[in-house]
Amino acid sequence: MTGRGLILAAPASGSGKTLVTAGLARHLVRRGLSVATAKAGPDFIDPTFHAAATGKPCLNLDVWGMRPATLAALVAELEAGAEIVLCEGVMGLFDGTSHDGEAGSTAELARVTGWPVVLVVDARRQGVSIAALLRGFATHQPSVPLAGVIFNRISSERHSALLAGAVARHLPGLACFGSLPADPGFVVPSRHLGLVPAAENSDADAVIERCAAHIGASIDVGRLLSLARRSVLTAPARAVPMPPLGRRIAVARDEAFCFAYHTVLEAWRSDGAELTFFSPLADEPPDADADAVYLPGGYPELWADRLASAGAFMTGLRRAAANGMAIYGECGGYMVLGDALIDREGRSRRMSGLLPLVTSFAERRLHLGYRRAILRIGTPLGSAGAVFRGHEFHYATITRQGTATPLFSVVSGSDEHLGAYGLRQGCVFGSFIHLIDRETP
Numbered sequence: 001m002t003g004r005g006l007i008l009a010a011p012a013s014g015s016g017k018t019l020v021t022a023g024l025a026r027h028l029v030r031r032g033l034s035v036a037t038a039k040a041g042p043d044f045i046d047p048t049f050h051a052a053a054t055g056k057p058c059l060n061l062d063v064w065g066m067r068p069a070t071l072a073a074l075v076a077e078l079e080a081g082a083e084i085v086l087c088e089g090v091m092g093l094f095d096g097t098s099h100d101g102e103a104g105s106t107a108e109l110a111r112v113t114g115w116p117v118v119l120v121v122d123a124r125r126q127g128v129s130i131a132a133l134l135r136g137f138a139t140h141q142p143s144v145p146l147a148g149v150i151f152n153r154i155s156s157e158r159h160s161a162l163l164a165g166a167v168a169r170h171l172p173g174l175a176c177f178g179s180l181p182a183d184p185g186f187v188v189p190s191r192h193l194g195l196v197p198a199a200e201n202s203d204a205d206a207v208i209e210r211c212a213a214h215i216g217a218s219i220d221v222g223r224l225l226s227l228a229r230r231s232v233l234t235a236p237a238r239a240v241p242m243p244p245l246g247r248r249i250a251v252a253r254d255e256a257f258c259f260a261y262h263t264v265l266e267a268w269r270s271d272g273a274e275l276t277f278f279s280p281l282a283d284e285p286p287d288a289d290a291d292a293v294y295l296p297g298g299y300p301e302l303w304a305d306r307l308a309s310a311g312a313f314m315t316g317l318r319r320a321a322a323n324g325m326a327i328y329g330e331c332g333g334y335m336v337l338g339d340a341l342i343d344r345e346g347r348s349r350r351m352s353g354l355l356p357l358v359t360s361f362a363e364r365r366l367h368l369g370y371r372r373a374i375l376r377i378g379t380p381l382g383s384a385g386a387v388f389r390g391h392e393f394h395y396a397t398i399t400r401q402g403t404a405t406p407l408f409s410v411v412s413g414s415d416e417h418l419g420a421y422g423l424r425q426g427c428v429f430g431s432f433i434h435l436i437d438r439e440t441p
Helices: 017-030 046-054 068-080 106-113 130-140 157-170 204-218 221-226 262-270 304-308 311-322 332-337
Strands: 004-009 035-040 059-061 084-088 117-122 146-154 175-181 248-252 274-278 292-295 326-330 340-342 348-350 357-360 367-375 387-394 397-401 405-412 417-425 428-431 434-438
Touching: 004 017, 004 068, 004 106, 017 035, 017 046, 017 084, 017 204, 017 221, 035 046, 035 068, 046 084, 046 204, 059 068, 059 262, 068 084, 068 106, 106 117, 117 130, 130 146, 130 157, 146 157, 146 221, 157 175, 175 204, 175 221, 262 274, 292 332, 304 340, 304 348, 311 326, 326 332, 332 357, 332 428, 367 417, 405 428
Parallel strands: 004 084, 004 117, 035 059, 035 084, 117 146, 146 175, 248 274, 248 292, 292 326, 326 428, 340 357
Antiparallel strands: 340 348, 357 397, 367 387, 367 405, 387 434, 405 417, 417 428
């Protein structure tokens, strides 16, 4: 199977591109097409809606965070497994990182892959002046293949006709695929890290289905699909983002530990590792036959009481450490490896005590951005000096940190030196960074 791709982007965050992408994917699945989905950038949450729409994992494609070989291999995997690949952009089309705020943008992903861009525009309170906005996006970087536009959150059929007419008069070469209404049924709840993941939202499937119905009725899907293109990338034989932590890895997976990149887990499998899964919230211990444990990020702050009282989980984790099993935690998983977690009301909950660390949500501070992480010591991830790229996004603060070996030296996406990150004590190690890929093979 040789699929063709499209990128659904927007002028700004909050334009509705996540739901439009998920709704379009569901509509195409209903039509009998094989659909794969992707998300530009490091986000964990939006992909849960695309996975819910198609019943298949959504892959992250990160121009800043991934080596070119890793990115090309994932694009090839997507195109080989579907007729159509729908990739949701990140933030505004040209928004990225680094000193200029453009590196790793959706526009850069479009240039690298050659996939055309469909702009999802929130048209509330906008009239024919929208043509000027679209002209700016169409001409700002001519190398970005802008295929057309979908107007979102329109107020009436007259509003839709007004917008389409402006595009036809002033931008006749830009396809207008149609408009979607400002439907109150399209509301998806949010919390501090973004949308509530689809698995936790009992209404998510109904909202996706409702959006899919509107797309089928109002969007020229046939014309949209006719503009999809194969990627211009050449796939390498194989790319492994990170070496496996062991040969049999116990992975925490539930609502408290839901931020694991599908790409990383599948690469571990392809490298010969066996994965087993356990739920700390169900008080399940890690597999006693494993030789490594992975605690990914998620929402331990929302489940601190249950985690603190999960005796079998905590005992199993401590036993694994006592037996010398490699235990690695990222972000929320790192917090659970610490001595205590303080919730936003100031209540302290005992955690595993495997790292000398206390984290707090009572003293919230946003930590957000790309990170280059250089190992200061050898771990199962690699030898000292190995460089990774990753992402940090949380509101926790460290209120106490004891004596242990720092894990990484860290530089931000804009080349600011951030100092030491994370800890290692014996076979237990972790940090707030979600690792995406090795910087070098």
